[in-house]
Amino acid sequence: MLFNSLQFTIFLPIVFITYHLLPSKHQWSFLLISSCFFYMFFVPYYILILLIAIIIDYSAGLLISRAIGPIKKVYLIISVLSTCSLLFSFKYFNFFSGSFNNIVHIFGGNMALPMLNIILPIGLSFHTFQSLSYVIEVYIGRQQPEKNFGIYSLYVMFFPQLVAGPIERPQNLLHQFREKKIFDYNETVSGLLLFLWGIFKKMVIADRLAVVVNTVYATPGEYSGKLLLIANVFFALQIYADFSGYSDMARGLARMFGFTLMQNFNNPYFSKSISEFWRRWHISLSSWFKDYVYIPLGGKNVGRFHLLINLLITFTISGVWHGANWTFVFWGALNGILICIEKGILYFCSKWNIFKKPTLLFNLIRIMFTFFVILNTWIFFRAKSVADAFYIVTHQFQFNKNSHSIFSLGLDQVQFCIVIFAIGILLAGNYIGMKTNFLVVIRRLPLAGRWALYLILLTSFSIFAAFDLNHPFIYFQF
Amino acid sequence: MYKKLVIFVIKCLAAIVLTLCTIVTLLYIPIAYGHPLSVIINLKQLAEKSSTSSEKIIFLLSGSSSWVGINGKELKTINHMRLVNMGVYAGFDIQYQFHLIRKYIRPGDILLCSPEYGVIFDKRNSDIEARKWMFITAPGYALKYCYRFPAEFDNVLIDIGKLCQWKIVGFIRGIAEGYTGGIFNGGYVKFYKKADEFGTAKDQEFSKIARKDIVIDSLIDSKYSKEYCDILDSIAYCTETKKVKFYFLPPPYPLEEYEKNRIKIDSFYTYLSTKKSITLLGSPVENMYNMDCFTNSINHIDANTRKKRTNAVCTVLLKSTDIQF
Numbered sequence: 001m002l003f004n005s006l007q008f009t010i011f012l013p014i015v016f017i018t019y020h021l022l023p024s025k026h027q028w029s030f031l032l033i034s035s036c037f038f039y040m041f042f043v044p045y046y047i048l049i050l051l052i053a054i055i056i057d058y059s060a061g062l063l064i065s066r067a068i069g070p071i072k073k074v075y076l077i078i079s080v081l082s083t084c085s086l087l088f089s090f091k092y093f094n095f096f097s098g099s100f101n102n103i104v105h106i107f108g109g110n111m112a113l114p115m116l117n118i119i120l121p122i123g124l125s126f127h128t129f130q131s132l133s134y135v136i137e138v139y140i141g142r143q144q145p146e147k148n149f150g151i152y153s154l155y156v157m158f159f160p161q162l163v164a165g166p167i168e169r170p171q172n173l174l175h176q177f178r179e180k181k182i183f184d185y186n187e188t189v190s191g192l193l194l195f196l197w198g199i200f201k202k203m204v205i206a207d208r209l210a211v212v213v214n215t216v217y218a219t220p221g222e223y224s225g226k227l228l229l230i231a232n233v234f235f236a237l238q239i240y241a242d243f244s245g246y247s248d249m250a251r252g253l254a255r256m257f258g259f260t261l262m263q264n265f266n267n268p269y270f271s272k273s274i275s276e277f278w279r280r281w282h283i284s285l286s287s288w289f290k291d292y293v294y295i296p297l298g299g300k301n302v303g304r305f306h307l308l309i310n311l312l313i314t315f316t317i318s319g320v321w322h323g324a325n326w327t328f329v330f331w332g333a334l335n336g337i338l339i340c341i342e343k344g345i346l347y348f349c350s351k352w353n354i355f356k357k358p359t360l361l362f363n364l365i366r367i368m369f370t371f372f373v374i375l376n377t378w379i380f381f382r383a384k385s386v387a388d389a390f391y392i393v394t395h396q397f398q399f400n401k402n403s404h405s406i407f408s409l410g411l412d413q414v415q416f417c418i419v420i421f422a423i424g425i426l427l428a429g430n431y432i433g434m435k436t437n438f439l440v441v442i443r444r445l446p447l448a449g450r451w452a453l454y455l456i457l458l459t460s461f462s463i464f465a466a467f468d469l470n471h472p473f474i475y476f477q478f
Numbered sequence: 479m480y481k482k483l484v485i486f487v488i489k490c491l492a493a494i495v496l497t498l499c500t501i502v503t504l505l506y507i508p509i510a511y512g513h514p515l516s517v518i519i520n521l522k523q524l525a526e527k528s529s530t531s532s533e534k535i536i537f538l539l540s541g542s543s544s545w546v547g548i549n550g551k552e553l554k555t556i557n558h559m560r561l562v563n564m565g566v567y568a569g570f571d572i573q574y575q576f577h578l579i580r581k582y583i584r585p586g587d588i589l590l591c592s593p594e595y596g597v598i599f600d601k602r603n604s605d606i607e608a609r610k611w612m613f614i615t616a617p618g619y620a621l622k623y624c625y626r627f628p629a630e631f632d633n634v635l636i637d638i639g640k641l642c643q644w645k646i647v648g649f650i651r652g653i654a655e656g657y658t659g660g661i662f663n664g665g666y667v668k669f670y671k672k673a674d675e676f677g678t679a680k681d682q683e684f685s686k687i688a689r690k691d692i693v694i695d696s697l698i699d700s701k702y703s704k705e706y707c708d709i710l711d712s713i714a715y716c717t718e719t720k721k722v723k724f725y726f727l728p729p730p731y732p733l734e735e736y737e738k739n740r741i742k743i744d745s746f747y748t749y750l751s752t753k754k755s756i757t758l759l760g761s762p763v764e765n766m767y768n769m770d771c772f773t774n775s776i777n778h779i780d781a782n783t784r785k786k787r788t789n790a791v792c793t794v795l796l797k798s799t800d801i802q803f
Contacts, residue, residue, distance in 0.1 A: 185485070189486070418643070458497040459504075463504075463646070
């Protein structure tokens with residue numbers, strides 16, 4: 001069930017009201033049942049895969065906590081390998097066998113590995129990573145093992161963040177399931193508003209932009225540089241509106257039920273450098289890789305060259321996490337290379353004492369330049385193949401080629417105006433959000449003003465949401 | 479705690495109800511600027527306006543074959559009767575078109591019914607595009623007969639959202655183009671610029687239609703719908719009680735296609751002749767032309783053929799002993 005589906009509009013009020021009417025000791029079990037129902041709406045029997053992952057890591061957590069000495073590490077390795085093998089079987093097996101078969105074919109061999117005819121369970125990468133973080137944290141000793149199987153299951157399956165994160169840490173989420181939840185009017189309203197803001201990003205902006213992006217990226221060779229460039233900008237905005245929209249919905253929903261999830265996006269397109277961008281984009285995943293890959297590799301406490309290699313490895317693995325395709329591997333590695341270059345530039349800047357006190361204009365240029373670089377990295381993320389991505393990168397500034405009108409890409413003038421206006425609202429909202437808290441401003445409004453605002457927002461959303469397009473969330477595929 | 483929860487739920491419901499009320503209000507604001515199907519609202523208003531004068535009116539219920547196939551201006555010149563051509567889009571079923579004008583018809587008026595063969599043989603009543611306009615022009619009808627144009631619930635939501643979008647955009651475009659009519663002067667819909675004041679296509683529209691790629695609605699594997707004939711019969715009966723003449727005007731059709739489907743088409747007319755309240759205006763073959771007389775579909779004749787057909791319709795109307803001008 002998608003957050004923007006009709007089924008969810010029925011599911012949410014029922015679950016929300018029942019949850020708050022139940023005595024607190026039954027609330028978590030009701031949430032678990034609701035989460036199972038939510039997940040089973042996609043492909044019902046895939047819940048068994050989730051159950052296997054839960055059993056593995058729940059048992060591993062208990063075993064690790066009781067074990068002493070090297071056996072502790074053995075349990076950890078078994079748990080990590082088992083969870084990763086699930087991920088590998090469903091997500092990467094076909095990619096690796098396909099790549100292997102291609103290599104064998106190039107060298108004239110006849111051997112071919114089989115391809116599995118399976119669909120990737122929705123959100124598998126997210127809940128396996130959340131599950132892994134629990135086992136690792138128990139191993140490190142920062143988290144006590146969860147003895148209640150139901151609560152641990154809910155930690156993995158909590159429906160607001162089940163399919164696309166944020167990837168929570170056990171320290172942040174597990175204890176919340178044990179706390180007594182009392183209906184908090186203000187928190188619920190702010191959660192609902194956050195949910196609506198997220199759905200606005202998804203259904204008014206992302207779904208419309210997707211039409212243009214999908215058209216251009218399907219056959220990039222047919223379009224002029226101007227349209228390629230527009231599609232790139234649109235994709236950068238689409239993926240932001242889509243994923244941050246989902247994260248806002250997840251956080252808003254969790255808040256309505258009395259839970260706090262971590263912030264996943266912090267105005268990433270206002271970043272002044274690539275490394276800052278990655279501190280602001282998909283924060284839960286970036287910090288996961290930082291804590292469980294980058295730091296164990298040595299983190300900052302290594303030589304300069306080793307540090308760069310660590311960064312490159314971390315970003316390449318992050319690329320692989322996103323998808324089983326060479327485009328993602330390339331995208332991850334490219335980001336790693338760019339961060340390494342940036343580190344080098346920053347090193348020389350500090351050594352030579354330049355740009356110590358940047359001006360406003362200089363910061364603005366840095367923001368625009370960072371956006372431009374990120375824009376070009378997204379091409380590898382979105383393109384169907386590496387060859388397509390290189391074609392787009394090399395042809396996006398060739399404006400002389402005659403091509404289709406921008407209105408022939410699936411959005412007519414009216415839809416185009418709507419999406420541009422909505423992007424304006426999004427960027428303005430983000431900018432204002434950096435300066436002040438929207439929810440506080442809304443609460444300060446007089447009753448009539450507040451209701452008028454709600455009415456305008458709800459009516460505008462009902463009218464301008466692209467109900468007919470209904471594209472799945474981009475990150476659902478991961 | 480429960481009290482706060484109840485207050486929250488009530489407030490949410492109130493917000494939903496208020497939003498729905500705003501949307502419904504927006505739906506009823508008679509603005510539909512520039513959209514092709516907005517002409518149907520004009521026609522409803524035109525019918526209303528015409529009924530207040532003593533002038534006799536010919537109401538034409540049809541699809542786009544009559545939008546391009548009859549010249550309202552020429553018809554008025556020859557027959558001295560004003561045409562209200564409801565035939566803008568085959569997606570609007572005949573019953574719906576009749577619903578829009580039924581209260582404006584008066585004794586002495588004429589009702590011409592000319593649905594395309596594709597509609598008669600397909601039972602094709604309505605599609606999504608048409609449904610939006612049914613909701614805007616006759617929500618009561620749309621709800622009553624919604625089983626005849628079934629849709630998923632979310633499709634209906636999409637329809638409503640799109641309609642409101644057109645209205646808002648139409649309103650803004652109207653202001654931008656310096657159009658002084660609209661919401662503030664009692665409600666008005668700007669005429670679709672491709673249509674004349676009778677609801678028929680302007681002559682210059684024909685020059686824009688490409689001749690190639692004629693769309694052929696094949697009648698193979700289909701049978702005329704008795705249900706459709708019954709609808710025609712019920713309309714005819716209804717007009718009879720109002721002392722309004724009801725005629726079935728055969729739609730334009732290519733001779734080549736008629737040769738292929740002769741048995742089917744003839745059997746339809748045989749069945750139609752059993753309906754006593756329906757009178758055939760002219761013979762089906764008189765409305766059939768060579769394929770090169772058609773433009774982009776087998777329902778759309780070209781400008782010359784339209785002239786010829788309009789004259790033929792006028793003649794047959796004048797000749798008809800039933801009609802007293």
